Amino acid sequence: MSEFEEKALLLTNNDVQKYVSVEDVIEIVKKTWTWFGNDEIIMPPKITTVMSSAGVDGWFNSMPNYIKPLDIAGIKAVGGYNGNKKKGMPYIKANILLTDPYTGLLKALVSGDYISDMRTGAQPAIMCKYLAYSTDTVTIIGAGLQGYTSLLYMTKLLKIKKVYVCDLSEQARINFISKFDGSDIEFINCNDNETACKDSDVIITVTTADADLVKASWVKKGQ
Ligand SMILES: NC(=O)c1ccc[n+]([C@@H]2O[C@H](COP(=O)([O-])OP(=O)(O)OC[C@H]3O[C@@H](n4cnc5c(N)ncnc54)[C@H](O)[C@@H]3O)[C@@H](O)[C@H]2O)c1
Numbered sequence: 001m002s003e004f005e006e007k008a009l010l011l012t013n014n015d016v017q018k019y020v021s022v023e024d025v026i027e028i029v030k031k032t033w034t035w036f037g038n039d040e041i042i043m044p045p046k047i048t049t050v051m052s053s054a055g056v057d058g059w060f061n062s063m064p065n066y067i068k069p070l071d072i073a074g075i076k077a078v079g080g081y082n083g084n085k086k087k088g089m090p091y092i093k094a095n096i097l098l099t100d101p102y103t104g105l106l107k108a109l110v111s112g113d114y115i116s117d118m119r120t121g122a123q124p125a126i127m128c129k130y131l132a133y134s135t136d137t138v139t140i141i142g143a144g145l146q147g148y149t150s151l152l153y154m155t156k157l158l159k160i161k162k163v164y165v166c167d168l169s170e171q172a173r174i175n176f177i178s179k180f181d182g183s184d185i186e187f188i189n190c191n192d193n194e195t196a197c198k199d200s201d202v203i204i205t206v207t208t209a210d211a212d213l214v215k216a217s218w219v220k221k222g223q
Contacts, residue, residue, distance in 0.1 A: 005106050013111040020114065022156060029122040032067070040068040049079075057082040066101055073101035078116050080208065090145055091208060092116065121149025124204050125157045132202050133222050136161045139200040141193055141214070142207035143167035143176035150204050155183065162186045164196030167207075194218050 035041050043065040050059040060079025066072070078094035085091060094112030099105060128135050135158040140147045143165050154160060163185055167173045170191070177187045190196045197203050197218035205213045 002105060004100075004103075008106040009108040009110075011108060011110040013113045016111060016114045020118070022118070022153070025118045025122050026126070026153065026156065029119055029126055031069075033126070035067065035069055042066040042068075071101060072098055072107070074098040076112050076116070078112060090117075092145070117145060117149050118153075120146050121151075121153040124150045124202075125153035128154060128202055129157050132158075134201040135159065137164070137200045138162070138202045139164040139166060139190075139193075139196040139204065140176075141166040141196070141203070141205045142209075143169070143172040144206065144208070146206040147204070148176060148179055150206060151180070155180075155185070160185055162188065164188045164190045164200060166190050166193050166196050168209075 032041065036043070043063075046061045046063040048059055048061050051057075052059070058079055058081035060077050063076045063078065065074065074097055076094060076096045078092060080091050081089075081093060082091070084093065090113070092113070094116035096108075096110040096112040096115065097106070098108040098110065100107055135154070138151070138154065138160055140151055140163060144167075147165075147167075151163065165173045165176050165187060167176070170189075173189045173191075177189060180187065188196070193213055194215070197214055198220070201220065203214055203219065207213065
């Protein structure tokens with residue numbers, strides 16, 4: 001190992017949470033869209049490794065890129081592991097490897113859990129800020145972790161009056177709504193995607209299902 005690699009950082013999820021705020025995530029996600037639009041990010045298509053045919057109930061994506069304004073290269077490996085829930089772990093697990101773009105030397109190994117959850121939540125909020133004609137009423141289909149981060153960021157950036165929370169699991173809907181205790185948003189615990197979608201300005205789907213969740217005829221014009 002070179003003396004440079006010996007200085008590589010190993011950052012845990014706690015380290016990341018200590019130094020990265022919700023506001024930081026909003027700023028950097030906005031910037032990365034601008035950089036991407038200006039061709040300052042090299043981001044080949046991700047490769048998905050599905051392990052189920054070999055008896056492993058999981059998959060992961062390898063997501064490489066080079067970010068010119070930060071002059072850093074790296075790969076995020078993020079996957080879904082169906083056995084994690086039983087072990088008390090989130091479905092999604094992410095790890096990030098950062099390298100010097102000129103030499104390939106390792107700069108850091110970073111737990112990607114918080115970063116991945118937060119940037120995933122920030123994306124729909126920023127999309128809605130710039131693209132949605134109205135965000136008064138929102139439907140979230142999938143009341144899990146990513147559904148929570150999506151609405152968390154939306155509440156930071158947008159004015160939302162009413163949220164339909166849809167999920168196959170009643171308990172997931174109740175838990176989700178309880179996380180926003182004290183908010184002045186009206187929450188509707190809803191087991192009918194159609195009713196929710198037809199009354200909504202924005203529809204977010206974040207489930208682990210491989211299923212049709214929304215029909216085109218349920219989406220309001222202008223969305
Ligand atoms: N794009 C990204 O960067 C990114 C990052 C992380 C996760 N994800 C994806 O987000 C999705 C959700 O991940 P999570 O961490 O929130 O998982 P989670 O297990 O915390 O939540 C998923 C929720 O979906 C619900 N659900 C499953 N099938 C459903 C159906 N047919 N109808 C309604 N609800 C249903 C489950 O009951 C559960 O509450 C996954 O598909 C994951 O791959 C994407």
